[in-house]
Amino acid sequence: MYQHEGILITVDCIVFGYEDDLLKILLFKRWIEPSKDQLSLLGGWVNKNESVDDASRRVLQTITGLENIYMEMVDVFSEVHRDPGGRVISIAYYALMPITEENKKVVESHSAEWYPVHEMPELIFDHNQMLEQALSKLRSNATTSLIGKQLLPKRFTLLQLRKLYNAIFQVEFDPGNFRKKVLSLKVLEQLDIKDTSESKKGAYFYRFKEDGSNDNNNQIFKVDY
């Protein structure tokens, strides 16, 4: 056996969701050794007949029941002793998905649960570090493109979008300036319907434009985090 044989590959997914004005992630109680009953990220093996992206997509779909989940690679974790069970390299992904009644049921049936990111418990192995880096990458992405399409309902108000950004960065964006900045990007379109649940006056619903590419090599938000 050569030196370079016998390494196993996994994916671990930091799944972000948004609920009750909080940014949350999906955690599992491990049901196999090692570290049974401790909390971990969603993960799985990379098989020989699939790319790492495909493996991540497969794992996500199995647990959430959703196809076409938005995901992005975060980093590779490869310290020799990171997994006490063997020589395992893990590719970390972050994923974004809405938290709905339906997928909550699917998720719970796999004994997974949503936890707020700001009060994160201890996770196994290097999973806390994975989460840190995923959050950092999410924030970085949220400054150069307008995120929310995958975390909010199809129709949403600017208040909802702003609260999402507040939750992501743990700061309070100025309502007026946030509105102007977001609308100046021209990636949202206003609908004719108003949401009266949050205010008496009612706020227009918006949605992401269908075509809209929403990338930018400049920054749209300047936030210290």
Added chain:
Amino acid sequence: MYQHEGILITVDCIVFGYEDDLLKILLFKRWIEPSKDQLSLLGGWVNKNESVDDASRRVLQTITGLENIYMEMVDVFSEVHRDPGGRVISIAYYALMPITEENKKVVESHSAEWYPVHEMPELIFDHNQMLEQALSKLRSNATTSLIGKQLLPKRFTLLQLRKLYNAIFQVEFDPGNFRKKVLSLKVLEQLDIKDTSESKKGAYFYRFKEDGSNDNNNQIFKVDY
């Protein structure tokens, strides 16, 4: 044998250097099958007793003779059939190093050569794609932090630094504005020596401050590329 066993891991390094006002990368003529005699990036196996970072460092050191080479992960390449020789996942890194007379000899003794990035030949497998992404990442990094420490001599003039940036982005930066922006970052210190090789008046040498962390979550250069 399980589905998830038998995958091999390599690193591939996109090594950037700077010479004759050109951004160059290090390429190899392959001396083993498959694809003998074709050009490829510097690469090697990841062994069971080392992290991926360590493997990349080892491979870089072997070929260039240098320790402590600056490097950064670019992406993971894992399409099932990317390598006709087997199921191989590759982690791509970019690295920065000065091109000096000494290391040119070491490099040539391994039948490697420096090629300008703007006239890149066809490379094996997905190596052209790796290069594209590495260049893109290098550019992105060069907008949020001042690079050059690893590509230029210890002492350099602002002209040299500007020409490096011109080479990286393939644009002409305005001399006056470039100077003001760079100096406002306060990561360089002026030396008392002047370089008279490029002008009659002579330009002060600068060097990167020792302590200077040079990171920034904002942008320092706005460039369309």
Added chain:
DNA sequence: GCAAAAGTGTTCATAATACACCCATGT
């Protein structure tokens, strides 16, 4: 004196920030 790079200054346009302030309406 002139060319060529070094270095400084000025102007204009744009964008971020911190607000003030009016609007609409359910209670």
Added chain:
DNA sequence: ACATGGGTGTATTATGAACACTTTTGC
């Protein structure tokens, strides 16, 4: 009538882009 979020306007400041202009010195 008033509190609450919705939405607009404005003054101030900071930043970037273009470019004029002055300095130095080898030829």
